[in-house]
Amino acid sequence: MDQKDLKKAGLKITQPRVKILELLENSSKRHFTAESIYQLLLKDESGIGLATVYRVLTQFETAGLVIRHHFESGQSVFELNQGGHHDHIVDIKTGKIVEFHDEIIEQRQREIAREHGYKLVDHSLILYGEVIDTDD
Amino acid sequence: MDQKDLKKAGLKITQPRVKILELLENSSKRHFTAESIYQLLLKDESGIGLATVYRVLTQFETAGLVIRHHFESGQSVFELNQGGHHDHIVDIKTGKIVEFHDEIIEQRQREIAREHGYKLVDHSLILYGEVIDTDD
DNA sequence: CTCAGTGCAAACTATTTGCAGATTT
DNA sequence: AAATCTGCAAATAGTTTGCACTGAG
Numbered sequence: 001m002d003q004k005d006l007k008k009a010g011l012k013i014t015q016p017r018v019k020i021l022e023l024l025e026n027s028s029k030r031h032f033t034a035e036s037i038y039q040l041l042l043k044d045e046s047g048i049g050l051a052t053v054y055r056v057l058t059q060f061e062t063a064g065l066v067i068r069h070h071f072e073s074g075q076s077v078f079e080l081n082q083g084g085h086h087d088h089i090v091d092i093k094t095g096k097i098v099e100f101h102d103e104i105i106e107q108r109q110r111e112i113a114r115e116h117g118y119k120l121v122d123h124s125l126i127l128y129g130e131v132i133d134t135d136d
Numbered sequence: 137m138d139q140k141d142l143k144k145a146g147l148k149i150t151q152p153r154v155k156i157l158e159l160l161e162n163s164s165k166r167h168f169t170a171e172s173i174y175q176l177l178l179k180d181e182s183g184i185g186l187a188t189v190y191r192v193l194t195q196f197e198t199a200g201l202v203i204r205h206h207f208e209s210g211q212s213v214f215e216l217n218q219g220g221h222h223d224h225i226v227d228i229k230t231g232k233i234v235e236f237h238d239e240i241i242e243q244r245q246r247e248i249a250r251e252h253g254y255k256l257v258d259h260s261l262i263l264y265g266e267v268i269d270t271d272d
Numbered sequence: 273c274t275c276a277g278t279g280c281a282a283a284c285t286a287t288t289t290g291c292a293g294a295t296t297t
Numbered sequence: 298a299a300a301t302c303t304g305c306a307a308a309t310a311g312t313t314t315g316c317a318c319t320g321a322g
Contacts (some may be wrong), residue, residue, distance in 0.1 A: 013297050049304045070208055098252055104244050116234055118265025125261045126246055129254025185279045
């Protein structure tokens with residue numbers, strides 16, 4: 001079901017695009033920087049350049065296959081778009097990212113936008129947290 | 137009440153710091169990029185360099201005088217910290233920024249963090265909206 | 273007078289782009 | 298073969314830093 005998505009987006013099925021898509025789908029992690037993807041590809045000796053990683057990710061973003069986040073880090077973070085919208089909790093100590101979805105907040109955001117005369121088009125919500133007690 | 141804050145932060149009272157603080161306090165706008173502050177200073181022929189603007193803003197941020205936001209724009213946006221926490225609505229057409237505060241959302245964020253085993257330390261919420269009809 | 277602060281240019285980080293050669297269809 | 302795509306190096310945007318000089322206390 002990879003290549004379908006690429007074709008649908010009007011993108012040729014090339015080695016870099018397939019490799020990157022596979023990586024996004026089959027990795028245990030869900031969040032990547034362009035650099036981290038580049039590093040993973042290096043191990044595979046695919047010979048794919050960093051510029052290509054950026055180009056492919058941007059194309060994927062445009063095609064709606066991938067979502068780009070702007071966390072405080074300075075680097076963009078990319079994540080496969082699997083439909084269900086969610087927001088993120090970032091562990092300020094470890095950088096670990098947890099996903100969540102909350103209808104109360106979603107609903108309230110729409111109301112607030114409305115109250116100010118706006119239609120909510122998009123939003124970005126990131127919670128920064130610290131683990132509460134973990135003596136494992 | 138300018139210089140007090142500077143002293144409290146252990147910063148010498150220099151022309152660039154005073155000028156920038158004044159600008160943040162007395163402008164009709166509340167949100168600035170480093171570049172926009174630099175441009176305003178240019179008009180005053182203060183001879184203050186862009187590097188200094190960045191240095192001063194970073195010092196102000198450390199001192200808690202200023203808050204730095206990371207909107208999608210790629211540029212950091214700075215705002216005078218006047219105590220009351222708030223979040224932002226960004227008009228996707230004009231870039232205009234509206235502030236709001238909502239206790240329901242604030243409360244819910246804490247609960248969600250808790251539910252996931254985190255203590256909420258900070259958060260970033262930005263709504264992107266489109267004006268609903270304005271035939272003025 | 274001393275040390276923090278500043279301007280300028282150079283350095284850096286993340287990302288984008290031009291171009292000639294390689295790939296997909 | 299035609300058009301798209303890629304790798305590399307160079308370009309760009311935003312921000313930071315080294316250093317010799319300036320200015321606040």
